Amino acid sequence: MSVASTNTRKYGAVTLGTLMPWIVCALILLILPQVLDSRGQLTIMSQMSIMIVFALAYNMLLGQGGMLSFGHAVYVGMGSFLCLHVMNSSGFSSIPLPILPLIGGLFGLGFAMIIGSFSTRSAGTVFAMITLGIGELMAACVLIIVVFFGGEEGISGYRDEGLPFFGLDFISHIEVFYLIAFWLFTSAALMFLFSRTPVGRMANAVRDNPERAQFLGYSSRWVRFVSFSASGFFCGIAGGLSAILFEIATESDLNVAASGVILLIVFLGGVGVFWGPVIGAIVFILLQTVLGFQTHLWELYVGVIFVGMVMFFPGGIAGLIVAHGVAISLGKLNLLIRPYLTCVLPGIIGVLGLCGLIEMIFHVREAPTGEYEMTLFWTDLNTHHVWPWLIFGGIALAGILIARNQAPVLKEAWAQANTIDGEPS
Amino acid sequence: MTPALELDDLRKSFGKAEIIRGLNLKVEKGERHAIIGPNGAGKSTMFNLITGRFPQTSGHVRLHGTDLAGLQPFQINRLGLSRSFQITNIFPKMTVFENLRCSLLWSLGYKYSFWNLVSRSRALNEGAEVILEQINLTARRDLPAGVLSYAEQRALEIGITIAGGADVIMLDEPTAGMSNTETDYIVNLIEKVTENKTLIVVEHDMGVVFGLADRISVLVYGEIIATGTPEAVRADQKVQEAYLGAALEEEH
Numbered sequence: 001m002s003v004a005s006t007n008t009r010k011y012g013a014v015t016l017g018t019l020m021p022w023i024v025c026a027l028i029l030l031i032l033p034q035v036l037d038s039r040g041q042l043t044i045m046s047q048m049s050i051m052i053v054f055a056l057a058y059n060m061l062l063g064q065g066g067m068l069s070f071g072h073a074v075y076v077g078m079g080s081f082l083c084l085h086v087m088n089s090s091g092f093s094s095i096p097l098p099i100l101p102l103i104g105g106l107f108g109l110g111f112a113m114i115i116g117s118f119s120t121r122s123a124g125t126v127f128a129m130i131t132l133g134i135g136e137l138m139a140a141c142v143l144i145i146v147v148f149f150g151g152e153e154g155i156s157g158y159r160d161e162g163l164p165f166f167g168l169d170f171i172s173h174i175e176v177f178y179l180i181a182f183w184l185f186t187s188a189a190l191m192f193l194f195s196r197t198p199v200g201r202m203a204n205a206v207r208d209n210p211e212r213a214q215f216l217g218y219s220s221r222w223v224r225f226v227s228f229s230a231s232g233f234f235c236g237i238a239g240g241l242s243a244i245l246f247e248i249a250t251e252s253d254l255n256v257a258a259s260g261v262i263l264l265i266v267f268l269g270g271v272g273v274f275w276g277p278v279i280g281a282i283v284f285i286l287l288q289t290v291l292g293f294q295t296h297l298w299e300l301y302v303g304v305i306f307v308g309m310v311m312f313f314p315g316g317i318a319g320l321i322v323a324h325g326v327a328i329s330l331g332k333l334n335l336l337i338r339p340y341l342t343c344v345l346p347g348i349i350g351v352l353g354l355c356g357l358i359e360m361i362f363h364v365r366e367a368p369t370g371e372y373e374m375t376l377f378w379t380d381l382n383t384h385h386v387w388p389w390l391i392f393g394g395i396a397l398a399g400i401l402i403a404r405n406q407a408p409v410l411k412e413a414w415a416q417a418n419t420i421d422g423e424p425s
Numbered sequence: 426m427t428p429a430l431e432l433d434d435l436r437k438s439f440g441k442a443e444i445i446r447g448l449n450l451k452v453e454k455g456e457r458h459a460i461i462g463p464n465g466a467g468k469s470t471m472f473n474l475i476t477g478r479f480p481q482t483s484g485h486v487r488l489h490g491t492d493l494a495g496l497q498p499f500q501i502n503r504l505g506l507s508r509s510f511q512i513t514n515i516f517p518k519m520t521v522f523e524n525l526r527c528s529l530l531w532s533l534g535y536k537y538s539f540w541n542l543v544s545r546s547r548a549l550n551e552g553a554e555v556i557l558e559q560i561n562l563t564a565r566r567d568l569p570a571g572v573l574s575y576a577e578q579r580a581l582e583i584g585i586t587i588a589g590g591a592d593v594i595m596l597d598e599p600t601a602g603m604s605n606t607e608t609d610y611i612v613n614l615i616e617k618v619t620e621n622k623t624l625i626v627v628e629h630d631m632g633v634v635f636g637l638a639d640r641i642s643v644l645v646y647g648e649i650i651a652t653g654t655p656e657a658v659r660a661d662q663k664v665q666e667a668y669l670g671a672a673l674e675e676e677h
Contacts, residue, residue: 011550196542198535205527208516214498215476215508216589217531226537 029181042173049184055277057234063271065227066207071135077254079104079239087157097162101240108236116228139255154250270316327417343406350399356392427490429623435484446647462644507591517571525553528588560584576607
């Protein structure tokens with residue numbers, strides 16, 4: 001290609017194609033609360049939206065900057081606590097509620113800049129250990145510095161005492177959802193654009209090869225610091241949204257367990273793709289609420305899914321979806337349908353059978369004495385009969401054996417679907 | 426005229442072992458200077474000292490007269506010195522184009538900007554395309570750099586090294602591990618992209634060295650035993666004894 005012809009290439013043109021995903025997302029955010037409008041559904045969707053902001057902000061570090069943080073809930077928690085103090089202050093009546101998350105964001109930014117000034121000196125283990133230490137430190141501070149954190153009870157407030165915003169006072173859940181959705185959309189768009197700026201590109205470069213980046217004139221440390229601070233800003237926004245939704249902040253918002261959950265969410269969704277964390281947050285909140293409503297053991301299942309994901313699909317759910325791109329572009333996706341039906345489906349059924357066995361064992365051990373009846377997969381059964389055990393055991397065994405048997409077929413089909421025709425194997 | 430690069434009694438010890446034992450060297454602007462020497466002579470260590478990868482024990486490195494003591498690699502790079510590595514050092518997960526675009530960012534003044542979009546900068550994208558064409562990798566534009574062939578990765582590395590517009594280019598064994606055809610390709614490339622620039626190259630392939638260099642320095646056990654034109658170095662008795670004789674015989 002000659003230089004002359006590259007001049008005709010349009011750089012950074014905004015087309016309908018590039019905007020389409022954003023328009024679709026905005027429409028979903030607008031329409032969804034009209035369809036799912038019960039209080040519980042709105043709360044779950046609000047929670048999900050906050051989690052998405054947090055997960056995207058976390059992935060600015062993990063996916064784009066290659067920095068593994070074990071204490072990132074701190075910045076969300078700090079934003080949340082500060083916003084509640086603002087809500088409780090006399091000045092709150094002159095601040096419209098929709099700009100409160102921005103205050104949380106700026107506080108998160110400031111706090112991240114302080115911590116980042118020394119923690120971003122290196123990536124890798126040193127960085128991870130510092131973040132873990134800061135996480136523990138802040139969790140301890142919550143219980144010690146009662147003036148700011150309110151001790152074990154935390155800090156609570158009322159969101160409806162702010163300056164009315166075009167007549168809205170944000171008492172109803174749907175108004176709160178739209179407020180959160182607005183910030184979700186804005187934050188996601190800004191984070192996406194950040195990844196396309198010079199410093200965002202260099203974050204990728206530093207992640208891949210910090211030394212090479214140094215020899216291109218960039219201080220790896222400074223690049224990491226900018227990513228870290230930006231991530232802190234969006235975490236603070238998530239914190240402000242959390243303060244608005246729950247009207248309370250406690251130690252559990254910023255402890256190491258909360259930081260662990262976001263790591264799990266981002267890995268589950270996929271670190272390699274911008275929208276991976278979005279999927280992770282949605283799937284996780286669904287598992288937590290829907291599965292958590294069905295069984296006490298939901299955390300066990302989530303844990304197993306997480307371990308399985310990390311071991312077999314390190315790209316996460318988004319990575320799995322993207323991996324199908326080749327087959328789609330070659331028009332060979334249909335090759336995969338049959339093996340999915342004969343291998344993946346029995347596998348899933350087998351795993352569900354296994355889950356049935358686990359649930360029955362749990363029921364036998366934990367149910368009150370004399371209570372033998374339980375409901376499993378919409379079926380009533382007696383755990384002290386032999387039949388349920390045989391049936392679930394049989395399903396588990398058969399499903400997993402079929403899946404194992406069919407695995408080579410699936411592998412073969414996958415290879416087929418990813419090969420360009422006419423190329424020697 | 427101030428030399429482009431000047432080493433003044435440069436020394437480096439690792440523990441008690443003195444690896445670089447007092448280097449004195451002046452490389453003039455626009456000169457193509459080759460460093461040769463047997464394995465373990467300290468060629469790569471010398472490169473690492475000059476580029477600030479690790480600090481010298483004593484002595485000075487001056488780039489256009491500026492003392493580089495205590496400067497970080499990224500600061501040295503901003504003064505106009507760029508290097509490649511003996512072991513390929515690229516951004517393997519990023520596309521070839523992205524690799525080059527990142528290499529241009531600092532020199533085009535973007536610094537740590539988070540208010541510009543890289544895709545909208547004409548200078549940045551066209552600059553990257555031009556280098557892409559120079560190193561003949563236009564066909565690989567959108568592939569992750571990690572999947573390129575070895576020779577292509579070495580070419581990309583040279584592209585990354587020259588992209589920032591540095592006027593002193595240091596290449597550490599650019600043809601290491603290459604076939605003859607690949608070597609010819611890379612040497613042509615080096616000649617093309619370092620025109621009017623100062624080039625310092627470490628190289629084992631004597632054919633490449635004598636073809637490319639204006640002057641040659643021979644480094645043996647941390648000391649420069651001879652510096653001069655290829656003819657002078659070839660004729661030098663000490664060089665013959667220490668190194669070149671053996672190496673030349675090997676080639677025949």
